[in-house]
Amino acid sequence: MDTAKIVDARGSYCPGPLMELIKGIRREAIGTTLEIWSSDRGSAKDIPEWAARAGHELVSSTEEDGIYKIQVRKAR
Amino acid sequence: MKRVVILGGGTGGTIVAxxxxxxxxxxxxxxxxxxxxVSNTEQHVYQPSFLYVAFDLTAPSDAKRPERQVLDRRIRLVQGEADRVDPREHAVVMSDGVQLPYDFLVIATGSRPAPEEIEGLAEGGHHFYTEEGALKLREALQSFTGGRVVLVVGVPHKCPVAPLEFTLMLHDWLAARGLGPSSQIVYTYPIGRPHSLEGVSDWVKPVFEARGIDSHIFFNPELVDPVAGTVTSLEGETLSYDLLVAVPPHVGQEVIARSGLGDSGNWVPTDRHSLLMQGTDDVYVLGDATNLPISKAGSTAHFQADVVAGNIVQRLRGGHGSLRYDGKVFCFIETSLRKATYITFDYQRPPQPVVSGSLLHLYKLAFNHMYWLSAAGIL
Structure with a gap:
């Protein structure tokens, strides 16, 4: 199984976790999985929403001790 | 003798020195x-002035001074291009082969706008992130006779409030020239609200509505067609424009890539609290050059400079260098040509919106001059 590339965006209010994901995913090869770490509850909603709009695949979304870990695979 | 080499003569490097x-x-x-x-330019430029240059409110010469004059006379200034950093040899290697050995290195190389990252943008769009770009935009605005102005935002970018400031100032500027009724401003933003900060988004939504500014969210510009006058997002939306203005995507500097120190965007992996480059104990990184998930802004570099300078001084004196960066950022936000507000936040505390007013705008204008005291390490 491929290892996900971690994007640690905990404590990021601006630019924020979703922007950090967009920044990271643009430069990755198709098929790469990024795991975004966020302390913002809103990430559990807005990251999957953007992934769907942008045509990327939501792999998983979990929460532990207030840290949201969301995996997105670059699909295009 | 202990040697401290600071790579970069911008805001962060100059304040640290x-x-x-x-x-x-x-x-x-x-x-x-x-x-x-080490600086690859002779002039120290106060970059926020470019926004005002675009609106013909100031001239580029008002916002630059020779770096030699900004630095204390005790600081050695090497003007030239660094070829690479060699952490194993503890040296910066200049393009002419000269080696600058260090006991402590500070990487303050910043970022650069990269409109070429979006196909067609350099040909079809304007920006205000360089002197040349701001002057070209100034001329485009001067000859603008009405139509559709579209603002697009690349990721990552410097000064996260710039998209809003430009949009709101443009609204005022068009109205003052009698072009309001014949113009439409279209604001776009990469994520699902008009600004990264929820409080700023909540504040700006009714402001946009009251001023008739059209807002499109989830819009990451991917392709500009200068002939057709259209910009298409990777989410699949196409907008037509008469004047396209971009907050361009930014990348880290080439010297980071040549040194093999950065990630795919040439950002240097950095410890978020100590500001040490990951895997080292004698290389600090600050400002735009880091890979930290915080705003690329002058205030970020300034607050980080306090930590980096304090820790290196303490370590030179035999201490450990225990100061920690808490993620603090402070940004003014121009909300029109006459009013402003501000936000401040850190890793733990989200920003609280502050009511905009004319006094804050005057303070922002005053800071544009007081900046030189910050660069001097005084303010």
Missing amino acids: NQMVRQLRQDIDAGAVEITV
């Missing part, structure tokens, strides 16, 4: 410490 000198004057005069700044 000047702050250190203020605490190490005697050591430097005695020849025990040497501080060297």
Whole structure:
């Protein structure tokens, strides 16, 4: 199984976790999985929403001790 | 002799150098410490002025001074291009082969706008992130006779409030020239609300509505067609424009890539609290050059400079360097040509919106001049 590339965006209010994901995913090869770490509850909603709009695949979304870990695979 | 080399003569590097000198004057005069700044430009530029240049409110010459004059005379300034950093040899290698050995290195190389990252943008769009770009936009605005202005935002970008400031100032500027009724402003933003910060988004939504500014969210510009006058997002939306203005995506500097120190965007992996480059104990990184998930802004570099300068000074004196960066950022936001507000936040505390007013706008204008005191390590 491929290892996900971690994007640690905990404590990021601006630019924020979703922007950090967009920044990271643009430069990755198709098929790469990024795991975004966020302390913002809103990430559990807005990251999957953007992934769907942008045509990327939501792999998983979990929460532990207030840290949201969301995996997105670059699909295009 | 202990040598500190600071790679980059922008906001972060200059503040670190000047702050250190203020605490190490005697050591430097005695020849025990040497501080060297490496800069590839002769001029120190206060970059926020470019926004005002675009609106013909100031001239580029108002916002630059020779770096030699900004630095304390005790600081050695090496003007030239660094080829690479060699952490194993503890040296910066210049393009002419000269080696600058260091006991501590500060990477303050910043970022650069990269409109070429979006196909067609350099040909079809304008920006205000360089002097040349701001002057070209100034001329485009001067000859603008009405139509559709579209603002697009690349990721990542410097100064996260710039998209809003430009949009709101443009609204005022068009109205003052009688072009309001014949113009439409279309604001776009990469994520699902008009700004990263929820409080700023909540504040700006009714402001946009009251001023008739059209807002499109989830819009990441991917392709500009300068002939057709359209910009298409990777989410699949196409907008037509008469004037396209971009907050361009940014990348880290080439010297980071040549040194093999950065990630795919040339950002340097950095510890978020100590500001040490990951895997080292003698290389600090600050400002735009880091890979940290915080705003690329002058205030970020300034607050980080306090930590970096303080820790290096303490370590030169035999201490450990225990200061920690808490993620603090402070940004003014121009909300029109006459009013402003501000936000401040850190890793733990989200920003609280502040009511905008004319006094804050005047303070922002005053800071545009007081900046030189910050660069001098005084303010």
